[in-house]
Amino acid sequence: MSRTLIHNLSISLDGFATGEPQSAEAPFGHAGQRLHEWVFATRFWALQTSSDDATDVGGSVGVDDAFAGRHGLGVGAEIMGAHKFGPPGWQDDPDWRGWWGPDPPFHTPTFVLTHHRRPPMVMEGGTTFHFLDASPTEALATARAAAGGLDVRIGGGPTVVRDFLAARLVDHAHLVQVPVVLGRGVRLWDGLEGLEDDYTVEAVASPSGVTHLTLTLRSDT
Amino acid sequence: MSRTLIHNLSISLDGFATGEPQSAEAPFGHAGQRLHEWVFATRFWALQTSSDDATDVGGSVGVDDAFAGRHGLGVGAEIMGAHKFGPPGWQDDPDWRGWWGPDPPFHTPTFVLTHHRRPPMVMEGGTTFHFLDASPTEALATARAAAGGLDVRIGGGPTVVRDFLAARLVDHAHLVQVPVVLGRGVRLWDGLEGLEDDYTVEAVASPSGVTHLTLTLRSDT
Numbered sequence: 272m273s274r275t276l277i278h279n280l281s282i283s284l285d286g287f288a289t290g291e292p293q294s295a296e297a298p299f300g301h302a303g304q305r306l307h308e309w310v311f312a313t314r315f316w317a318l319q320t321s322s323d324d325a326t327d328v329g330g331s332v333g334v335d336d337a338f339a340g341r342h343g344l345g346v347g348a349e350i351m352g353a354h355k356f357g358p359p360g361w362q363d364d365p366d367w368r369g370w371w372g373p374d375p376p377f378h379t380p381t382f383v384l385t386h387h388r389r390p391p392m393v394m395e396g397g398t399t400f401h402f403l404d405a406s407p408t409e410a411l412a413t414a415r416a417a418a419g420g421l422d423v424r425i426g427g428g429p430t431v432v433r434d435f436l437a438a439r440l441v442d443h444a445h446l447v448q449v450p451v452v453l454g455r456g457v458r459l460w461d462g463l464e465g466l467e468d469d470y471t472v473e474a475v476a477s478p479s480g481v482t483h484l485t486l487t488l489r490s491d492t
Numbered sequence: 493m494s495r496t497l498i499h500n501l502s503i504s505l506d507g508f509a510t511g512e513p514q515s516a517e518a519p520f521g522h523a524g525q526r527l528h529e530w531v532f533a534t535r536f537w538a539l540q541t542s543s544d545d546a547t548d549v550g551g552s553v554g555v556d557d558a559f560a561g562r563h564g565l566g567v568g569a570e571i572m573g574a575h576k577f578g579p580p581g582w583q584d585d586p587d588w589r590g591w592w593g594p595d596p597p598f599h600t601p602t603f604v605l606t607h608h609r610r611p612p613m614v615m616e617g618g619t620t621f622h623f624l625d626a627s628p629t630e631a632l633a634t635a636r637a638a639a640g641g642l643d644v645r646i647g648g649g650p651t652v653v654r655d656f657l658a659a660r661l662v663d664h665a666h667l668v669q670v671p672v673v674l675g676r677g678v679r680l681w682d683g684l685e686g687l688e689d690d691y692t693v694e695a696v697a698s699p700s701g702v703t704h705l706t707l708t709l710r711s712d713t
Contacts, residue, residue, distance in 0.1 A: 284693070284705075285507050285681035450693035450705075454685025460506035464675025472505070472671035474697040482695045482703055484505075484671075 273415055274422045277432055277444035278342045280459070281306035281481075284448065287456035288429035295358040298370060300456060306449050309481045315339040319376060334477045338445060347421025348414040349377050352431035353385040356400070362387035369400065377426075380417040382410055384431060407434050429457045436486075437462055439469055444486040494636055495643045498653055498665035499563045501680070502527035502702075505669065508677035509650035516579040519591060521677055527670050530702045536560040540597060555698045559666060568642025569635040570598050573652035574606040577621075583608035590621065598647075601638040603631055605652060628655050650678045657707075658683055660690055665707040 282288045283306065290302030299306065310316050314330030316339065321328045330336065353362070361367040362385060369375055378397035385402050392400040401417075403410055414423045425435045435441050446459070460466075470486040477483060503509045504527065511523030520527065531537050535551030537560065542549045551557065574583070582588040583606060590596055599618035606623050613621040622638075624631055635644045646656045656662050667680070681687075691707040698704060 284687075285679075285684070286505070448695075450688055450695065452681055452684045452687040454681075454683070458506075460673055460675075462675070463506070463673045466505075466673040467671055472701065474669075474671065474701065474703045476695040476697045476703065480693065480695065482697065 273347070273418055273420055274442040275411060275425065275435070275440055276346070276422050277425050277427075277435075277441055277446070279310060279339055279445060279447060280427055280429075280432060281309070281447045281449055282429075282459050283451050283453040283456075285452050285454065286458045286460045287453040288427065288432070288459045289354075290453055290456040293354060293358060298358070302451075302453055302456060305451050309335050309447060309449060309477070309479055310339050312479065313339045315342070331479070333479075334475060334483065335479050335481065338447070338483050341445070342424075343378065345422050346379060346424045347418030348379050349381045349424045349426045350410050350414050350431070350435075351381065351383055351426040352428050353383060354428045354430065355426060356383045356385070365389075368392055368394070374398070375400075379421075380414070381426075382414050382417075384410060407438050407440055411435075411440055429459045433459060433462060436466065439488065439492060441486075442488050444470075444484075446484040446486070448482040448484060450480050494568070494639055494641055495663040496632060496646065496656070496661055497567070497643050498646050498648075498656075498662055498667070499567075500531060500560055500666060500668060501648055501650075501653060502530070502668045502670055503650075503680050504672050504674040504677075506673050506675065507679045507681045508674040509648065509653070509680045510575075511674050511677040514575060514579060519579070523672075523674055523677060526672050530556050530668060530670060530698070530700055531560050533700065534560045536563070552700070554700075555696060555704065556700050556702065559668070559704050562666070563645075564599065566643050567600060567645045568639030569600050570602045570645045570647045571631050571635050571652070571656075572602065572604055572647040573649050574604060574608075575649045575651065576647060577604045577606070586610075589613055589615070595619070596621075600642075601635070602647075603635050603638075605631060628652075628659050628661055632656075632661055650680045654680060654683060657687065660709065660713060662707075663709050665691075667705040667707070669703040669705060671701050 290300030313336040314332050317328035317330035374395040375398040382401045382403045388402045469492040473485045475483045511521030534557040535553050538549035538551035595616040596619040603622045603624045609623045690713040694706045696704045
């Protein structure tokens with residue numbers, strides 16, 4: 272059974288998953304990298320960013336690493352929003368191929384939700400970007416078909432995650448609450464009143480200071 | 493050294509410390525009692541609400557009880573906002589004496605911040621309500637003088653807590669994040685961008701599902 276998942280979505284204490292304003296120099300606005308320092312400290316991240324055959328890469332191996340490492344496990348496709356794919360205006364730049372260089376860290380078909388469609392981009396390492404003007408339900412059907420029986424990850428940003436949660440299309444969401452108060456940006460929680468009626472919520476605090484929140488869709492929903 | 497403390501302030505995942513609208517029938521608006529169920533389950537609460545000599549009152553004795561039980565320890569005065577003292581319009585009711593009956597659970601001088609001053613009300617059990625039209629700094633000086641060397645608790649609601657946190661007048665704050673998404677009400681975090689620059693934040697998840705957040709003012713602030 273192919274599931275729909277959210278992994279490693281970081282939010283501030285006040286619920287912002289990104290700061291403002293977004294630009295080519297500051298993908299997360301005034302938040303900078305503060306929401307993601309927890310993952311940079313993990314062995315999972317060290318392995319992602321090391322040469323292929325390194326094993327002595329360092330990094331933490333506790334609960335942060337355990338959660339972080341689930342990012343790609345069993346995932347056969349990703350859906351992301353236009354704000355995750357590029358800075359404002361990328362749609363007008365025919366050469367924009369995402370933030371991630373020639374070998375993006377997705378390694379699967381990856382569907383970018385945008386009103387500005389363009390032909391697919393085949394990247395190195397198994398990632399192909401597809402551009403889709405579709406509702407969450409339609410996009411999920413398309414991604415599911417491309418995932419070959421594996422799970423579909425909703426990759427963010429927060430507005431896309433919100434839309435999929437609001438439609439109860441997400442089976443399991445992993446959020447990481449970071450102890451900063453951003454004050455402004457895009458809030459994950461807006462419009463999600465009563466989410467707990469349909470999702471069980473588990474919290475586990477990490478010695479690193481972040482809190483991992485897992486939301487699981489109730490089977491009777 | 494007399495400290496300024498916040499104890500047991502419950503907030504939703506999206507940061508609301510109360511719902512809306514507030515009324516005599518619904519002190520926390522649409523939130524009802526959902527933000528406070530965690531404390532009702534503790535031995536601390538059972539003892540508060542039992543007859544004086546009962547010891548077999550039941551209730552949990554884990555981390556929720558440990559935090560809850562600090563509510564009155566070493567506290568010599570409380571400051572609260574007008575919204576905590578009564579429903580909208582209580583200022584026009586000369587007979588309003590708070591929500592709590594003849595023996596309120598404060599047992600100390602208790603300062604109500606309001607533009608509508610009235611004479612002090614001496615209640616049973618050591619609580620006296622004083623009505624004060626003052627800035628946070630002024631109110632704190634008054635409460636400190638009345639606390640007899642003990643600590644001062646900022647009792648809420650969220651707008652008052654926010655004001656004292658924004659002014660960095662709080663030494664130690666204990667918040668309890670409850671796994672519900674309220675969607676509307678009064679947000680604790682508004683206007684507190686960058687709070688983490690001056691406060692260290694610790695999180696501990698309870699098996700009950702809530703997460704206890706403790707904020708401690710850095711000594712160099």
